[in-house]
Amino acid sequence: MGKAWKFGHDIDTDVIIPARYLNRFEPEHLAAHCMEDADASFAANVQPGDMMIGGKNFGCGSSREHAPLAIKAAGVKAIIAESYARIFYRNALNIGMPILECPEAVRGIEAGDEVEVDLQSSTIQNISKGTSFQATPFPPFMQELIKAGGLVPYVKEKRKNA
Amino acid sequence: MGMTISEKILAAHAGVDKVVPGEIINAKLDVVLSNDVTAPVAIKEFEKLGIEKVFDKEKIALVPDHFTPNKDIASAEQCKIVRDFARKHEVKHYWDTGRVGIEHCLLPEQGVVLPGDLIIGADSHTCTYGALGAFATGVGSTDCAAGMATGEAWFRVPETLKFVFHGTKFQPYVGGKDLILYIIGKIGVDGARYKAMEFTGNGIKALSMDNRLTMCNMAIEAGGKAGIIEPDEITLAYVKARAKRDYKVYHSDPDAVYEKVYEFDTEDIPLQIAFPHLPENTKSVEEAKGLKIDQVVIGSCTNGRLEDLEITAKILKGKKIHPNIRCLIFPGTQDILLEAMSRGWIQTMIEAGAAVSTPTCGPCLGGHMGILAKGERALSTTNRNFVGRMGHPESEVYLCNPAVAAASAICGQIVHPREVVDNG
Numbered sequence: 001m002g003k004a005w006k007f008g009h010d011i012d013t014d015v016i017i018p019a020r021y022l023n024r025f026e027p028e029h030l031a032a033h034c035m036e037d038a039d040a041s042f043a044a045n046v047q048p049g050d051m052m053i054g055g056k057n058f059g060c061g062s063s064r065e066h067a068p069l070a071i072k073a074a075g076v077k078a079i080i081a082e083s084y085a086r087i088f089y090r091n092a093l094n095i096g097m098p099i100l101e102c103p104e105a106v107r108g109i110e111a112g113d114e115v116e117v118d119l120q121s122s123t124i125q126n127i128s129k130g131t132s133f134q135a136t137p138f139p140p141f142m143q144e145l146i147k148a149g150g151l152v153p154y155v156k157e158k159r160k161n162a
Numbered sequence: 163m164g165m166t167i168s169e170k171i172l173a174a175h176a177g178v179d180k181v182v183p184g185e186i187i188n189a190k191l192d193v194v195l196s197n198d199v200t201a202p203v204a205i206k207e208f209e210k211l212g213i214e215k216v217f218d219k220e221k222i223a224l225v226p227d228h229f230t231p232n233k234d235i236a237s238a239e240q241c242k243i244v245r246d247f248a249r250k251h252e253v254k255h256y257w258d259t260g261r262v263g264i265e266h267c268l269l270p271e272q273g274v275v276l277p278g279d280l281i282i283g284a285d286s287h288t289c290t291y292g293a294l295g296a297f298a299t300g301v302g303s304t305d306c307a308a309g310m311a312t313g314e315a316w317f318r319v320p321e322t323l324k325f326v327f328h329g330t331k332f333q334p335y336v337g338g339k340d341l342i343l344y345i346i347g348k349i350g351v352d353g354a355r356y357k358a359m360e361f362t363g364n365g366i367k368a369l370s371m372d373n374r375l376t377m378c379n380m381a382i383e384a385g386g387k388a389g390i391i392e393p394d395e396i397t398l399a400y401v402k403a404r405a406k407r408d409y410k411v412y413h414s415d416p417d418a419v420y421e422k423v424y425e426f427d428t429e430d431i432p433l434q435i436a437f438p439h440l441p442e443n444t445k446s447v448e449e450a451k452g453l454k455i456d457q458v459v460i461g462s463c464t465n466g467r468l469e470d471l472e473i474t475a476k477i478l479k480g481k482k483i484h485p486n487i488r489c490l491i492f493p494g495t496q497d498i499l500l501e502a503m504s505r506g507w508i509q510t511m512i513e514a515g516a517a518v519s520t521p522t523c524g525p526c527l528g529g530h531m532g533i534l535a536k537g538e539r540a541l542s543t544t545n546r547n548f549v550g551r552m553g554h555p556e557s558e559v560y561l562c563n564p565a566v567a568a569a570s571a572i573c574g575q576i577v578h579p580r581e582v583v584d585n586g
Contacts, residue, residue, distance in 0.1 A: 065302035091302035
């Protein structure tokens with residue numbers, strides 16, 4: 001269970017991790033500047049297990065994998081958004097950062113609400129309001145990828161069995 | 163039922179006769195690209211795979227262009243990781259400072275990317291190569307690592323949106339940048355999310371390669387997976403001078419299925435300005451007229467090509483940059499810079515009071531070489547105007563084509579180029 005941090009539509013990768021910090025790629029460095037230009041208090045106050053809530057087209061812009069890496073390293077348990085930009089979605093899956101697509105949940109969660117997610121069943125519970133939501137399930141191939149723990153373990157496994 | 167050019171390229175690389183949108187395929191890659199920001203992360207992931215060799219040293223491109231010439235010790239360390247990897251694996255397409263250019267200007271110019279190719283690049287503007295009739299898409303570092311190791315990647319076959327431009331007459335100074343900004347203004351920054359954007363019609367056929375590359379470069383700003391233009395004689399003339407290997411030309415079938423078709427008349431499209439903080443916030447240059455600016459940036463992977471410098475020099479010729487403006491010009495590659503020098507354009511720019519740089523992505527993403535202070539406003543030919551994109555989170559970036567940027571640099575405020583050229 002964690003606290004919801006709510007952001008708007010079109011949260012871009014420059015806001016998630018500004019390019020001025022991309023001269024390094026250590027996860028803790030990225031986490032320290034995560035969301036800095038949208039909410040300067042985020043990095044200092046986010047707690048392990050907290051959830052990030054976004055509107056439509058979350059993660060638009062750059063291909064920088066540093067964006068989901070920064071969110072993951074900041075301790076965020078899952079991202080819940082109305083929709084995702086393509087490269088961000090793929091990057092998050094590839095590095096094992098849980099992301100859920102559920103417009104109803106986004107509308108039904110306010111900043112600061114206590115939220116729990118079950119990644120197996122893609123269900124989201126708003127503990128503060130006593131409501132629950134079902135996110136869009138991942139297509140079978142992506143479930144396989146998630147089950148393997150991301151693309152690198154998936155490719156490793158496939159090569160071992162080849 | 164026929165296939166689109168995108169579907170044909172994906173099918174051919176997956177080794178199947180037909181693919182349909184929504185299908186997930188595994189496909190062979192012709193080029194895997196990465197830069198000095200994304201490659202260090204990719205190399206780290208590649209090493210986790212425990213594979214000794216890259217799949218094909220001829221099909222990997224490593225382009226250190228973002229923080230180069232190295233802006234600080236940290237970026238020098240990142241570049242060293244890339245350089246060491248390139249040397250260890252004998253990566254064919256690796257260039258260093260003094261030879262390197264901005265990746266999406268450099269790869270088409272050097273004939274590394276060709277029609278019919280399937281390309282992934284750990285840079286979102288990899289979609290630029292669609293201008294050559296290739297299917298090229300941006301990915302992250304982990305996809306790039308797997309690509310460098312296996313020569314394959316998984317793809318969800320995208321639906322295609324068709325953008326037809328009727329007519330061959332354009333309003334004065336209108337180019338590829340205005341067409342793509344116009345589209346993004348109409349459909350929004352997620353209007354083509356997960357889709358291939360096919361640009362077609364007589365209006366597109368009338369465009370030079372430089373203008374087509376600009377258009378496909380910004381497909382990602384509408385959320386597109388790829389931007390693509392069927393090769394024609396203009397494409398083939400460009401490619402023939404550069405290709406050092408075989409390539410294949412694909413065309414969409416007349417009965418190909420499109421998710422949606424948008425039609426425009428080229429004459430209806432005015433010069434565009436994208437207001438902060440999204441490329442979809444477009445207005446005509448008339449609506450932006452008189453807006454005071456502090457910095458003008460001309461260049462980048464979007465508009466740093468020869469024709470962009472040509473129009474810039476033409477407008478700046480014999481004039482002076484406004485005293486309140488810093489005008490920064492970034493040619494896309496060393497070859498472009500050399501050609502611009504031999505044609506006298508660089509001298510014209512410097513005489514006008516512009517700062518001309520070696521090729522780098524620096525200012526476009528707020529990396530170095532032109533960072534904005536709090537409250538400052540830039541007019542830029544780059545591709546994004548997100549919050550903090552070029553520096554301070556309270557600075558602003560407006561996007562436009564090089565003619566508008568150059569004319570505005572002279573006036574100190576946003577103007578239509580005719581105010582400088584025709585009345586100057």
